[in-house]
Amino acid sequence: MDMIGYPLVNALGACLIITSMTVVLAKTMRASAFLYSFQSLMLVAILASLGFVTSSSELFTWSATAFVTKVVLVPAILLFTLKKIGGDAHADLLPKINSMKAVALVAVEVFVCFVAVSGIELPTAAEVKPTLAVALAHFFIGLTCIVIQRSIFKQIFGYCLMENGSHVALALLAPQAPELVEIGVATDAIFAVIILSVLVWRMGHYAHTLDADDLCELKG
Amino acid sequence: MTIIIAILQAILLVVVAPLISGIARKIRAKMHSRKGTSILQDYYDLAKLMKRSEVREGGSGIISRLMPPIFLGCFVLIAAGLPLVMQACPIPMLGDMITILYLMALPRFMFALASIDSAGSYTAIGGIRELLVGVLVEPSLILVLFVMASAVGSTNVGLMSTAVANLQATPLVAVVVAGVACAMACYIEMGKLPFDMAEAEQEIQEGPLAAYSGPSLAMLKLGVSLKQVVVASLLVCIFLPFGSAPTLAPLDILIGFLVFVAKVLVVFLIASVIENSAMRARYKILGRYTWFVVGIASLSLVFLIIGI
Numbered sequence: 001m002d003m004i005g006y007p008l009v010n011a012l013g014a015c016l017i018i019t020s021m022t023v024v025l026a027k028t029m030r031a032s033a034f035l036y037s038f039q040s041l042m043l044v045a046i047l048a049s050l051g052f053v054t055s056s057s058e059l060f061t062w063s064a065t066a067f068v069t070k071v072v073l074v075p076a077i078l079l080f081t082l083k084k085i086g087g088d089a090h091a092d093l094l095p096k097i098n099s100m101k102a103v104a105l106v107a108v109e110v111f112v113c114f115v116a117v118s119g120i121e122l123p124t125a126a127e128v129k130p131t132l133a134v135a136l137a138h139f140f141i142g143l144t145c146i147v148i149q150r151s152i153f154k155q156i157f158g159y160c161l162m163e164n165g166s167h168v169a170l171a172l173l174a175p176q177a178p179e180l181v182e183i184g185v186a187t188d189a190i191f192a193v194i195i196l197s198v199l200v201w202r203m204g205h206y207a208h209t210l211d212a213d214d215l216c217e218l219k220g
Numbered sequence: 221m222t223i224i225i226a227i228l229q230a231i232l233l234v235v236v237a238p239l240i241s242g243i244a245r246k247i248r249a250k251m252h253s254r255k256g257t258s259i260l261q262d263y264y265d266l267a268k269l270m271k272r273s274e275v276r277e278g279g280s281g282i283i284s285r286l287m288p289p290i291f292l293g294c295f296v297l298i299a300a301g302l303p304l305v306m307q308a309c310p311i312p313m314l315g316d317m318i319t320i321l322y323l324m325a326l327p328r329f330m331f332a333l334a335s336i337d338s339a340g341s342y343t344a345i346g347g348i349r350e351l352l353v354g355v356l357v358e359p360s361l362i363l364v365l366f367v368m369a370s371a372v373g374s375t376n377v378g379l380m381s382t383a384v385a386n387l388q389a390t391p392l393v394a395v396v397v398a399g400v401a402c403a404m405a406c407y408i409e410m411g412k413l414p415f416d417m418a419e420a421e422q423e424i425q426e427g428p429l430a431a432y433s434g435p436s437l438a439m440l441k442l443g444v445s446l447k448q449v450v451v452a453s454l455l456v457c458i459f460l461p462f463g464s465a466p467t468l469a470p471l472d473i474l475i476g477f478l479v480f481v482a483k484v485l486v487v488f489l490i491a492s493v494i495e496n497s498a499m500r501a502r503y504k505i506l507g508r509y510t511w512f513v514v515g516i517a518s519l520s521l522v523f524l525i526i527g528i
Contacts, residue, residue: 007392010528014393017519100508103515107522114526130528 005053006127012046013131016168020138020161021106024145025099029153033078036160040070043164046131047171056175062182066167069190074160077190081197082153085204093151093211102148109140132172138165151210152203156196163189221468226310230300233449234442238262240488241445247492262445269438277431279339287334288432288439291327295446298323302377302450303457305476306465307385309378317365317375320454321358324409327443328354338431346430356510357408363517364402367524368458371395377454381461394523399459401517406455408510410448412495452487456480 019039026032044063051059095102114133138161145158170177170185204210242259249256258264277284301314309315328350335347369375371394372383383389432440457464463479465472 007528010391011393014397014523014528018397021519098508098511100512100515103512104518105515107515107518110519111522111525114522130526133526134528 005049008049009046009053009128010130012042012049013128013134013168015042016046016164017106017110017134017137017141020141020164021103023157023161024102024106024141024149029082029151030079032154032157033075033082036078036157037071037075039161039164040066040074043167044071046168050128050171050175054175058178058182059171059175061179062171065179065182065187069187070160070164070167073190074193077193077197078153078156081201084201085153085210093149093154095148096150097148099148102144105144106137106141109144110134110137113137113140128172132169135165135168135172138162138168141165150212152212152215153200153210155212156193156200159192159196160189163192222306222308222310225305225473226300226314229302229304229310230296233299233304233453234296234446237442237445237449238266240449240484243485244488244492244495247489248496251493251496262441266438266442269433269441270435272434274434274436277339280337280431283330283337284334284431285436287330288436288443290330292439292443292446294323294327295443295450298450299446299453302453303381303461303464304453304480305473306468307378307382307461309376312376312378315377317369317377317380320377321362321365324451325354325358327447334431340431343431353408353411353506356507357405357513360401360405360510360513360517361409363514363521364398364405365458367394367398367517367520370524371398377458380458381464382466384459385461385464385466391524391527393528394520395459397516397523398520401513401520402455402459404513404516406451407491407494408513409451410491411444412448412491413498413500448488449484452484452491453480456483456487 016039019035019042023032023035023039026035044067047059047063047066051057051063110133113136114130117129117132117136120129120132142158142160142162142165145161146155149155149158166185167189170182174181200210203215207215209215239259239262242257242262245261246256246259297314298320301309301311301320303309303315313319332347332351335343335350338344365375368380368389371389371391372380374380380389384395389395429437429440460483463476463483465476
């Protein structure tokens with residue numbers, strides 16, 4: 001089991017990076033929402049395979065709740081918000097830097113994170129260290145998404161990516177933690193997304209734009 | 221024995237190259253709802269050009285004369301060295317990735333040199349465009365081949381091919397991502413739209429070809445179509461070597477040959493469809509697309525370093 005278990009977790013971690021890049025690069029917000037759902041599916045797969053490897057029954061519960069909240073509910077809320085906002089949401093808001101360069105940026109971030117985690121001793125196993133680097137890198141990918149995207153709707157995805165990163169990091173560092181502890185890290189994502197969606201919808205409703213630069217002028 | 225295979229595969233690629241570019245033209249015509257020329261049209265063109273006498277520009281020097289044979293010769297040499305039908309290189313010396321990269325850079329260098337050598341003013345601009353594409357895409361290709369060399373532990377393309385065919389190239393994700401980056405880099409290197417060397421639409425893009433005639437032009441045209449086939453074969457032989465002959469048994473070689481032809485045709489089919497749904501870009505914005513390829517190639521390097 002260990003022979004395929006750890007490489008599988010690491011390979012899924014790499015898929016997590018690739019899918020989060022597609023979330024950031026996707027042209028339409030609708031596509032981003034579907035890709036985010038797909039990414040969360042990868043997350044569920046990581047949690048489940050970690051559960052197999054470490055034979056921790058808690059991780060299966062985690063993966064089940066993650067499936068309900070992140071694969072189904074969060075994208076559904078985002079798509080619903082998108083529908084509510086209507087026309088303003090589809091305005092062409094290009095990212096602040098060439099999104100193609102963002103890929104190179106992500107590669108640098110993953111590398112830096114790998115260097116950063118190389119000194120950490122993991123309770124699970126040394127083999128999944130690359131996945132810890134991936135989890136840490138998700139904070140930076142999320143941050144990149146928030147910084148480079150003009151659309152405030154797209155910035156929500158940045159938050160979601162960070163959230164997924166912390167979820168994986170928690171699973172690696174504390175695989176035996178009970179579901180109750182995990183609520184604060186994983187399940188609250190859904191409430192945060194609801195609040196952010198409402199905010200985005202209200203802003204879009206009043207200002208008729210989702211451009212963060214334009215919204216900066218609404219002071220006072 | 222392997223040298224015979226090397227010579228045969230080089231001849232095969234040279235003979236087949238105009239046919240494949242003819243098929244690509246036919247696909248383009250079909251997608252434009254035109255009838256299109258025969259798929260053998262490139263052979264007719266070459267035959268006609270070979271019969272014509274050569275006209276040289278006044279003022280152009282030896283570089284212009286040497287360029288067509290060097291252009292064609294380099295790609296014939298690469299074609300002989302690649303592990304197309306077998307998993308190992310037929311001529312190991314030619315199968316080294318550094319040799320291959322330089323053999324691909326030399327024609328480009330000569331091409332640019334000839335474009336300055338020519339007396340025409342448009343040719344130099346075409347040469348610059350070609351050089352720019354080279355500058356933008358070659359780093360990605362080098363990076364990808366470096367990742368493969370580190371993953372396999374050898375710079376020999378034949379060993380890469382064998383390792384990938386036996387699924388021994390680790391780490392797996394890095395190799396897959398490198399394959400994606402290589403496919404993109406090869407697409408650009410093939411000179412398909414929007415990175416193309418146009419046939420006759422705009423004089424500027426045609427570049428140095430405008431200054432040639434007769435057999436030299438025939439050699440260049442053959443060289444350009446051969447380059448496309450060679451680059452596609454490079455991708456196929458490193459990242460999709462499945463089905464290639466592991467031994468020298470005649471049956472294995474036959475199967476390897478048939479599988480290779482099928483793979484290259486599929487690659488060209490996909491490339492033609494992408495080409496016809498893209499538009500020609502001004503060469504200043506080409507960098508935007510190539511940044512993406514550089515990004516993916518560096519991602520594969522990072523995956524290699526962190527070991528997934």
